Amino acid sequence: MKKNILLVAGGTGGHIWPAISFGSWIETNKKEFNVNYVCGARLIExxxxxxxxxEPRVLPIEGSPFSGANISQKIHRFLTFFIxxxxxxxxxxxxxxxxxILxxxxxxxxxxxxCKFNKIPIVIHEQNAYAGKSTRxxxxxxxDIFTGWEECNPLKNGTFTPIGVPVRTFKKYDRKDAxxxxxxxxxxxxxxIVVGLTGSLGSVSxxxxISKMAKKEKYKKWIFVLPGVSDKPEKIQNNVFLLPHVWDASLLYSLADIAVARGGASTLAELGSLGIPSVVVPWREASDDHQFSNASIFTAENAAVIxxxxxxxxxxxNKLAKVYKIYQDPSVKNNIRLYNSANRTCESFWLALSLKIERSAFFGSGQEHKS
Structure with missing residues (x-):
């Protein structure tokens, strides 16, 4: 009988896509396990x-009880958190x-x-270069904490294990087909073609x-594709095209010569693994300014600028011009640290978890111990 592995990931794509990526790798390579998911109640999830x-199992949580917009929302979130x-x-x-795996x-x-109470083996994966509250x-x-980057402030070195961010396997489409x-x-x-990758929440700003800049004569032969900011595919200028959310990122990556991206860890790991030169625009309102931390580490090791x-x-x-020069240099991919690293990350993560999993599968879970 197959044993169950539980992956808990919700909130935004930055948490969910790495979980799906690692879960897919397990399903492909470790068929003796069933992979199960849990998410929150937000529509985007x-x-x-x-x-x-x-089809994940669902908790009735829509956000952190500490970040509600008003007292009423905070009370509601505390109640759903308790439930x-x-x-x-x-x-x-x-x-x-x-x-x-959280x-x-x-x-x-x-x-x-x-899991602590029931003595069920548990680990947490922190995608960002600055640890969130739950990771702290x-x-x-x-x-046990595994991280997406070599740094995970404010945690001290030695208190976490850098493993990388699990990345999806992407299909390469012909450009016209994409x-x-x-x-x-x-x-x-x-x-x-410049593709905007502004995360699962999009970015109107x-x-x-980009729409303003694209009107200039020197960008007349450039094409800008911006997903997540429209209800339908539409052309708003001669060289600016908008899209609704696109969940098959393979289509976007198949088009992109250059990317303009937010500083979410999942997106940056994907860009690095595919070797796409990028301008990274960290969202400075992110908790603990973690997107800037991600971007700082990413741009130091990959074909990107902030x-x-x-x-x-x-x-x-000026930043876009720098990235365009990188794009024109065919030798750049050989110097990108994350290039072609997707499978290696999942393999390393599994290797790190395997001893915990083997012990649990052999002795039985914590709930069996308690019964």
Whole structure:
């Protein structure tokens, strides 16, 4: 009988895609295990999982109880957070997992506490270069921490294990096919294609800045594709095309010569593994400014530069010019640290977990111990 592995990931794509990536690797390479997922109640979470035909179990959490917009929302979140403990306990009883792998974020907390209580093996993967609150709590609880980067402030070296961010396997489409599948009615224009990758929440501010810049004569033969900022595929300028959310990122990566991306760890790991030169625009309102931390490490080791949104468009154009020079250099990919690293990360992560999993599978889970 197959043993269950539980992956807990919710909130945004930055937490969910690494979990799906690692889960897919397990399903392909370790067929003696069943992979199960848990997410929160936000619509965006369900859209992401649905896009890859996964039906996760759901906790009624829609956000951190500490970040509500007003008192009413905070009270509601605290209540759903409390209810989620009972739902999480039921999930653990049903699955009796050999290990629970948390992908950080507020949804991790109920499982963190319950797995400790039930003596179920548990680890947490922190995607960002600055540890979130749940990961800092995990450190206090002496839960093994695996990280996406060599640094994970404010944690001290030696208290975590750098492993990388699990990345999806991407299909390489012919450009014309990718363009058509994205839903554009126009023929694929000729020229350099810049794709905006602004995360599962999108970014209207980046769309507005790029649209303004794209009107200049020197970008007349450039094409800018911006997903997540429209309800339908549409052309708003001669060289600016908008899209709704695109969950099959293979289509976007097949088009991209250059990317303009937010500083989410999952997106950066994907760009690095594919060797796509990038301008990284960290969202400075992210908790603990973790996107800037991610971007700082990423740009030091990959074909990318950072642009601060508070700077003017001329500065952005200068950054884009630098990345264009990188794009023109065919030798760059050989010097990108993350290039072609997707499978290596999952293999390393599994190797690090295997001893815990083997012990749990041999001795039985913590719930069997307690019964």
């Amino acid at each position: 369900h859209e992401i999982y649905k896009s890859v035909n996964i 989620s403990f009972f739902r999480a306990q039921r999930i653990l009883r049903e699955l009796d997992p050999v290990i629970c 992908f950080a974020g507020y949804i991790s907390v109920p499982f963190m506490l319950l 709590v995990a450190r206090i609880m002496k839960i 363009w058509k599948k994205l839903g554009f009615l126009e023929r694929l224009p000729k020229g350099i 980046i769309k507005d800045k 642009w601060d949104e508070k700077r003017n468009l001329t500065d952005f154009e």
